[in-house]
Amino acid sequence: MSPSLFAAKSYRTPALVLRTHKLGEADRIVVLLTPEHGQVRAVAKGVRRTSSKLGATLEPFMFVDVQLVRGRTLEVVTQAQLRAPYGQALAADYARYTSAHAMAETAERLTETDGESGAAQFRLLHGAVAALARGDTDPGLLLDSYLLRALATAGWAPSFTDCVRCGAPGPHTAVNIPLGGVVCHDCRPAGSQSPAPETVGLLAALLSGDWSRANGSPPGARREAAGIVAGYLQWHLERVVKSLKHVERA
Numbered sequence: 001m002s003p004s005l006f007a008a009k010s011y012r013t014p015a016l017v018l019r020t021h022k023l024g025e026a027d028r029i030v031v032l033l034t035p036e037h038g039q040v041r042a043v044a045k046g047v048r049r050t051s052s053k054l055g056a057t058l059e060p061f062m063f064v065d066v067q068l069v070r071g072r073t074l075e076v077v078t079q080a081q082l083r084a085p086y087g088q089a090l091a092a093d094y095a096r097y098t099s100a101h102a103m104a105e106t107a108e109r110l111t112e113t114d115g116e117s118g119a120a121q122f123r124l125l126h127g128a129v130a131a132l133a134r135g136d137t138d139p140g141l142l143l144d145s146y147l148l149r150a151l152a153t154a155g156w157a158p159s160f161t162d163c164v165r166c167g168a169p170g171p172h173t174a175v176n177i178p179l180g181g182v183v184c185h186d187c188r189p190a191g192s193q194s195p196a197p198e199t200v201g202l203l204a205a206l207l208s209g210d211w212s213r214a215n216g217s218p219p220g221a222r223r224e225a226a227g228i229v230a231g232y233l234q235w236h237l238e239r240v241v242k243s244l245k246h247v248e249r250a
Ligand SMILES: [Zn+2]
Pocket: 163, 164, 165, 166, 167, 168, 183, 184, 185, 186, 187, 188
């Protein structure tokens, strides 16, 4: 390790652990989302030894306070303190765990290059992971609401009320994914989908955070909405979010 790495400045920040992967024999790379520094990739040294105190703290979906030293390519974690062990609550439940994975993968993708929306993306993910850990709302609904709002925060706000092309007030029944939501009868291009009206209503509720309406939605609308959200996500990320396929839908 070069001594210049340690001459650099250190800083402290709250962070959500998005993902970890192994590095060498005993180290781990942790991908963090922070409110002020956006996405941060850091090396946690020695954490895979059983004696490491950092190890259990730096697991996916843990909310931590970390002390970081700036490096040339990666930061180095020198301390980590647990603030909320969301990872523990999520690991016990498959549906919540897989939903959290899909959220984290999306957050990682959306904040890879976009440093500007970091604070908003952090707040959104933190709220969603905390709600998943509480376990009082359907994980699939929380996931789809999170995905729509994360895309909106990244600059790709869909509309499920007014026509995305001409602005004519809804409700409209046709959805066009490349155009970003519902289209009126006059604007409707070939290839638009015609989901059930409850599905469009659910999508609008998930985007605006109208939970009383979302929680009252029928299973068929939830499944159909999930397919539209996945399509919209893939259209903008230009890649499949791999962890979405592990999420079980009711
Ligand atoms: Zn229109």
